[in-house]
Amino acid sequence: MKSSLVNKVTLIGNIGKEPILKATEKGHVLNFSMATNEFYSTGDAKKQVTDWHNCVAWKGLAETMSKLLNSGTKVLIEGKLKNDNYEKEGGEKIYNTQIEVTGFYLIDPKSKED
Numbered sequence: 403m404k405s406s407l408v409n410k411v412t413l414i415g416n417i418g419k420e421p422i423l424k425a426t427e428k429g430h431v432l433n434f435s436m437a438t439n440e441f442y443s444t445g446d447a448k449k450q451v452t453d454w455h456n457c458v459a460w461k462g463l464a465e466t467m468s469k470l471l472n473s474g475t476k477v478l479i480e481g482k483l484k485n486d487n488y489e490k491e492g493g494e495k496i497y498n499t500q501i502e503v504t505g506f507y508l509i510d511p512k513s514k515e516d
Contacts, residue, residue, distance in 0.1 A: 409482040412480050413479050415439070437453070437454055439452050457501045460502075475508070481502050
């Protein structure tokens with residue numbers, strides 16, 4: 403049987419800081435952070451764990467998202483995990499994992515113009 407490999411991420415959460423749109427040689431890029439929350443109970447106490455995710459969108463998707471997303475917007479994103487690494491001065495290796503966004507859906511549609 404032939405196996406297929408899948409790299410797919412779906413998250414629902416809130417945008418952190420204001421997304422940053424930049425122009426590059428490859429087109430526009432939008433960088434933003436997104437918080438997701440997990441709730442669970444331990445005995446009588448209810449706990450919440452917040453995870454932060456670094457996200458990136460490219461080209462036309464980046465431009466569209468930059469017009470619609472701002473800090474606090476609730477959104478569903480779809481994408482894939484991208485791992486990157488580089489070496490700092492002195493030989494220290496830095497690893498970075500981010501989500502490359504391929505699609506999104508507004509859950510709390512508040513545009514920047516509101």
